[in-house]
Amino acid sequence: MKLVTAIIKPFKLDDVRAALSEIGVSGMTVTEVKGFGRQRGHTELYRGAEYVVDFVPKTRIEVAVRTELVDQCVESIVKAAKTGKVGDGKIFITNIDRVIRIRTGETDNSAL
Amino acid sequence: MKLVTAIIKPFKLDDVRAALSEIGVSGMTVTEVKGFGRQRGHTELYRGAEYVVDFVPKTRIEVAVRTELVDQCVESIVKAAKTGKVGDGKIFITNIDRVIRIRTGETDNSAL
Amino acid sequence: MKLVTAIIKPFKLDDVRAALSEIGVSGMTVTEVKGFGRQRGHTELYRGAEYVVDFVPKTRIEVAVRTELVDQCVESIVKAAKTGKVGDGKIFITNIDRVIRIRTGETDNSAL
Amino acid sequence: MPAEVPPLSSGDTAWLLTSTALVLLMTLPGLALFYGGLVRIKNVLSLLVQCFAITGVVSLLWLAVGYSLAFSNGGPLNSVIGGLDKAFLLGMARDAQTGSIPESLFCMFQLTFAAITPALVVGAFAERVRFAAVLWFAGLWVLLVYVPIAHWVWGGGWLAQLGVMDFAGGIVVHVNAGVAALVGALTLGGRRGFPQTSMAPHSLPLTACGAGMLWVGWYGFNGGSALAANGSAGMAVLATHMGASAGALAWMWAEWRRFGKPSMLGIVTGMVAGLGTITPASGYVGPLGAVAIGLVAGFLCFHATQYLKQRLHIDDSLDVSPVHGAGGVIGTLLTGVFAAAALGGSGYSVQTSMAGQLGVQALGVAACAAWCGGMTWLIMRVLDTTLGLRVSDEQESEGLDLASHGERGYSG
Amino acid sequence: MPAEVPPLSSGDTAWLLTSTALVLLMTLPGLALFYGGLVRIKNVLSLLVQCFAITGVVSLLWLAVGYSLAFSNGGPLNSVIGGLDKAFLLGMARDAQTGSIPESLFCMFQLTFAAITPALVVGAFAERVRFAAVLWFAGLWVLLVYVPIAHWVWGGGWLAQLGVMDFAGGIVVHVNAGVAALVGALTLGGRRGFPQTSMAPHSLPLTACGAGMLWVGWYGFNGGSALAANGSAGMAVLATHMGASAGALAWMWAEWRRFGKPSMLGIVTGMVAGLGTITPASGYVGPLGAVAIGLVAGFLCFHATQYLKQRLHIDDSLDVSPVHGAGGVIGTLLTGVFAAAALGGSGYSVQTSMAGQLGVQALGVAACAAWCGGMTWLIMRVLDTTLGLRVSDEQESEGLDLASHGERGYSG
Amino acid sequence: MPAEVPPLSSGDTAWLLTSTALVLLMTLPGLALFYGGLVRIKNVLSLLVQCFAITGVVSLLWLAVGYSLAFSNGGPLNSVIGGLDKAFLLGMARDAQTGSIPESLFCMFQLTFAAITPALVVGAFAERVRFAAVLWFAGLWVLLVYVPIAHWVWGGGWLAQLGVMDFAGGIVVHVNAGVAALVGALTLGGRRGFPQTSMAPHSLPLTACGAGMLWVGWYGFNGGSALAANGSAGMAVLATHMGASAGALAWMWAEWRRFGKPSMLGIVTGMVAGLGTITPASGYVGPLGAVAIGLVAGFLCFHATQYLKQRLHIDDSLDVSPVHGAGGVIGTLLTGVFAAAALGGSGYSVQTSMAGQLGVQALGVAACAAWCGGMTWLIMRVLDTTLGLRVSDEQESEGLDLASHGERGYSG
């Protein structure tokens, strides 16, 4: 199994979720994160004290999927998350040795 | 070494921590996350505007352990985190190439 | 490519970012996390009700880098994040199968 | 003002000074927090800054010409608008009186009403309006809409001559604000993503804090409108309190029945509905009349809110028109009913029947709605074609706090 | 009311109108925010909605029969309860007076006391009580407990006839609320996980905001109880302020000594303890007596709080009984001491010694505690067996905001 | 006090009771929230606890000797300091009067001024000061700086004899607080990481809540300083409101021009600048004079703030000196100008020219600045060498809430 980790623009979360469930992936874990990269942040001013905030709010999606599903999964994430503007984000694919479903003790694919 | 990543119900965190330290694993990193899966979320109503919130608050635990310890570790997490109800969560086991302790520069097992 | 995950003290984030961009690594994803380990937490008192908070706020940095860059990357993180006091944190290195840049569809090294 | 001036009453003056502070408290921080808590976290400051800036702009305009046009004698034109003798208060002696209180204080008390009314309106524009447009709107609207209507009802204008009963602003404040909010929301258009995407209030405790201040401040709003510390003020405060309580419970009950759960936001919204509705009646009805008015208000405003959102899909973002507008209409009409001495009210002026009074009340509502609706539409159109009413889509999704004010509500 | 009524005083009326607003401010938003900040984030709205709803329910009941039973003449039964002549205020003329102020205002001022007392109590039920139970409790408790005791002490009942000194509610409000809270907490049972799991306050700034409003509002609570704007009111405000200051510093000092650090929550809790304790004394003691009372209050209430939590492990969730209950008892007794002219007080009524007065004060406390304790226990038992006092375990761990009200305090 | 005492006025008393509540509201919770919102999340409670504790400490000291030294007759020394006849108010009869109000109330009203002034100062010490040092500072500073200067200006001291015009505390409160803040910030040194690292306000809604309360409370601060409910109070409230409005708009405009965006924090800061600046003038100028003063205040204080931060790099953390200090100086001088009857003011005392008055005003500012600056420096030095002014670096980076008070502002 593979772990597909995508860093996307927060307002794209719903689209990505919809796209994934279309291909039968309904489970995922989402984290609010701060991103640094090409996309620049913003400036804030408080009584003339200027603060440059160079991180951008991003959303991190983790999806564990059967290896066969990876390409399809990546494809639909890209399609759903893409705006074409800098900051759309990245997808990382890493290997998972084992998965366990806590409730049932099922393992691997049957645990997804 | 392996990285054991567990997604659990937030109120189970203390139990899991206790269970892990019993087997000598005292270090871990915890993140508050939003989970999507079989467990359904809830509905909110504001002046008649209905919002379906379908994520569930979850807690993500990362534990880096010596390979020999993985099974024991998984076992105690499952035991501690299990309620038997939908939404108990998952455990993912992935491989770690190297670990470094920043303070001392120690590496791998001795860094845990 | 490798994923370098560092758990550091929050106030060290800016130093680490600076150190990384010096070696040409400008992209990263940052998460606020709670850490458990050797470093002890603190105690809070509310009208005599004593609560021992044993987690410590930490910052989790994920950097995907070309394999050649890993050692340099680790080095500069260690240099920047080190205070010599308990709680400086850890670095985990894991393998990445694939990277995709959502905006362009570029993959692997060219996606970083 | 009567030919011969009564002696200045330190007691009446003390109460009006207090009432002025209480009505300011309703806007700052009351309404600002109430509104600020209801929007998304990225727009909280925009509502706060709008309430402060509107108060500033309206205050200076009120001093310049607003007070004079609303409350001085307009000579031949007096039935429609006041005069300019008191522009900049130049015509006012330092020791001038209005009834038993200093005129400076009367002017100041009325100022707080002129300030809160446009502040109420902008709740309908939340999360998408351009800040400069809000400032211009507030200034123009106060001069072209609020001032003339205040003169008609309270300044000796034609509605006053017809004997319309509006103790503390059912027509002048609430019908007025509600109609302007509805017309404004329609001309402005809804927020991006309305109504699908979640726009849950970012901090209901903030809203509750503001709601409490509104209830407290409303004692000054209605009680102070007696312009004296006497039995009329006491009864007005009692009626106001009963209206708020009944409104809150009625809304709570309606929600409980309809959705199975009574909400905090629902209760405070019902409270505001009750307060807005009792406003025109507060000086004329008895406590039981006030309870009746409050119950009707909570119930009808609840359904008006559902209707506007669910059926008409109009994005009056903070529900100004179904709460203040509907409440103002209901209250102004019911004033004509529960003022009856038989119903524990203060009774009608001689040779006026309930039917007759009801007619005048309805006429007042209609006239206010017509003038306010037309002028508001005009102002919004002009502003849209000149400086533009809305921020860009990017700015709207970034949030007004950063886009328009360069700040974030919360850090770290 | 005396045979011949004094002329209405606009000054006294102005101050009582203000005091009424100040006491409402104590409950809404004061106490609501004070309590809301002290609970976990998943329950903040439940406390807010309870404070608003209790105020609504009590207000209507007060108008219906509460005021009449507490403050009208009960004829033969007058030593234990008032009559029904003023039910729905039907018996009250629009221009009726109580002393030098309108009776509508006196009724309204007293209403705010009746509303805040059950609101204080529910702090002991926080984070686990069913909302419907809170509403029923508030209604029944006000009628069966608050109203009779208010009549005994302030309405010409038997304690008044014995000459008990309770200027603004040491017995009627604080002993009463404290005893009800203790009995209620015991019948209700503790929160799941108490005391092991952390239940840290989710927002102390919210609590501080409410605390400040409580201090400010208390000027009206005690100062208004003079029912006039005179030297007695002035002295009461001064004494109130000194009690609050001394209480805050005493608690701060106790915490510093005991735990090594003085906390924000500790200081404001000491302030509330000082205010609750000075309440019965505020009109009878001098400023130095007030300081003494405040110091004792801060110190003893601190230890009472530790004792209840650490030793008895009773989950009076927001510490109502050790702060208001203990404070009310201490204050009522010390009133008998520091009222002595020799100690800068206003002195006792003729032929009363300090010992004699102390006896009456103790009797008042005991009678209130006995009646309140018994009736509260009865009400809780009845509610438990009929609709149930607690939410389910699932709802308790989900949090009352979502489970009972379908909202979350904070979003995004 | 005049030889023969006027009868007690219930109206004046009612207004002063209200004003006292309003000024307390400015500090608690007003200023506490205003300051608490401006600091980082790890230090919010430290500001809140400081405001509560300072109020407690100053209150007891005011009762002990402060009031007596400021407002009783100092005999031969009267031009520089008052006497001790009223220490602990022992010399004061329960029915004593000051003018037409009870002396207990006058003492209490003045207390609220003495409490807020050091509370204003500690904004300059935020996020690094040791709590014990704040308590000692507040006590020493009130006795050694505030009390004598209050006596000079208001207690019949030498500046009063020279006819200095300071209606509500331009010199006594604002110049005083501003100078102390500047000297204090310099002796204390800046926060670690100032000015590079971001120290963005953690909750601007909290700040806005406090700002609104400051505006409302200031009606009592300035209006109450008339010590009566009359035309002078009415005009003072009107002038105060105009000063605030003009100040807010001027700062908004300056920011808009300079940075392209007007901020919420900017508008409320301009409002505070306008209020601080109008304070000495509020009882002497007309509404147009107040607008002029407010505009100047908003504009100059904006630039003073930029200058101190950008050029001088002084870490007066919450900008007390450029807002209150600069505002106090400007306002005290402009009072000498706009008091002119020709400019709508109340005019000068006989045989005083504008130039002459301006000279006295300047002398008042200079004397206050000199004495306050010197004594503040001395107090800070002594405290530094004895108990230490700053927390350790570890504590500073952990945050004062946990390090000094063992609490966190927000949980869960």
Ligand SMILES: Nc1ncnc2c1ncn2[C@@H]1O[C@H](COP(=O)(O)OP(=O)(O)O)[C@@H](O)[C@H]1O
């Ligand atoms: N090397 C990296 N390692 C981890 N995360 C990265 C890396 N580079 C970029 N990211 C994440 O991807 C987000 C988008 O990257 P950015 O360079 O801004 O735009 P784009 O992906 O369109 O080139 C960043 O905000 C960051 O969260």
Ligand SMILES: Nc1ncnc2c1ncn2[C@@H]1O[C@H](COP(=O)(O)OP(=O)(O)O)[C@@H](O)[C@H]1O
């Ligand atoms: N495929 C997946 N990838 C990543 N996280 C998942 C996946 N499926 C489930 N999760 C996480 O596990 C949590 C529990 O899953 P859920 O299906 O609700 O219950 P259960 O694990 O008992 O079947 C989810 O909330 C989500 O955080």
Ligand SMILES: Nc1ncnc2c1ncn2[C@@H]1O[C@H](COP(=O)(O)OP(=O)(O)O)[C@@H](O)[C@H]1O
């Ligand atoms: N086995 C582990 N797995 C995952 N994270 C760990 C582990 N051990 C430590 N950490 C993380 O590293 C942080 C620092 O570890 P700690 O033992 O406190 O200090 P040090 O790294 O200096 O020995 C912890 O707060 C935790 O977030």
